[in-house]
Amino acid sequence: MIPTEPSRPDAQPAGPRPARRRHRAWIAGLVFAVGYIADQLTKRWVETTMTEGQITDVLAPVLRWHFIRNPGAAFSIGEEHTWVFTIIQAAVGIFVVVLLFRVRSAVWAVALGGLLGGVLGNLTDRLFRPPGFGVGHVVDFIALPNFAIFNIADSLIVCSMSGIVLLMFTGYRLDGTREVTERTAGQATGQGRDLDS
Numbered sequence: 001m002i003p004t005e006p007s008r009p010d011a012q013p014a015g016p017r018p019a020r021r022r023h024r025a026w027i028a029g030l031v032f033a034v035g036y037i038a039d040q041l042t043k044r045w046v047e048t049t050m051t052e053g054q055i056t057d058v059l060a061p062v063l064r065w066h067f068i069r070n071p072g073a074a075f076s077i078g079e080e081h082t083w084v085f086t087i088i089q090a091a092v093g094i095f096v097v098v099l100l101f102r103v104r105s106a107v108w109a110v111a112l113g114g115l116l117g118g119v120l121g122n123l124t125d126r127l128f129r130p131p132g133f134g135v136g137h138v139v140d141f142i143a144l145p146n147f148a149i150f151n152i153a154d155s156l157i158v159c160s161m162s163g164i165v166l167l168m169f170t171g172y173r174l175d176g177t178r179e180v181t182e183r184t185a186g187q188a189t190g191q192g193r194d195l196d197s
Contacts, residue, residue, distance in 0.1 A: 024176075025100045028113030035117030039152040040124065043139040055143070066149050069129075069137035082135040086126040093119045105176035111163040118156030 046067050050056065056065040071082045096116045103109050122138050129136035140149040171179040 031113030
């Protein structure tokens, strides 16, 4: 007779293991590439076809192109401290890249990819546009009534951050699960639910 090992109380029953969630960073990379390229191409188009300060009606009075160079943030805040925004954008870009190593959720990947595209789009302007490295002025051109003049990178940042806040508020995690508090037998327990199913 072949000897058998005594059963251990902590032994797990044999059976199929739950499949690991696939990494979704490639989705973020695709969103990033599309957003970043669109931002840089439109800025290049504005620089080569318009003069600074020029206003062109597109769907007047709702939408106009208004070419300006912005040394500050939205609404021209902090124009004298351009280098501060350069540092902040670089730090945010690094932080987003770190998060992408953990992302398993498609919607989180889209949000982070869009944020990275927007941040690096404007960071590129800060680093490589006049008047100098690290203090370059961002090209803005999209003008709406009673609103700031902005660009595609700004739109990506705002939309992505809105999505991230919503994901966090509703308990969706980077790994694609959702934290839900269930009250059964008088106890509250957090459980993961699949967002991408």
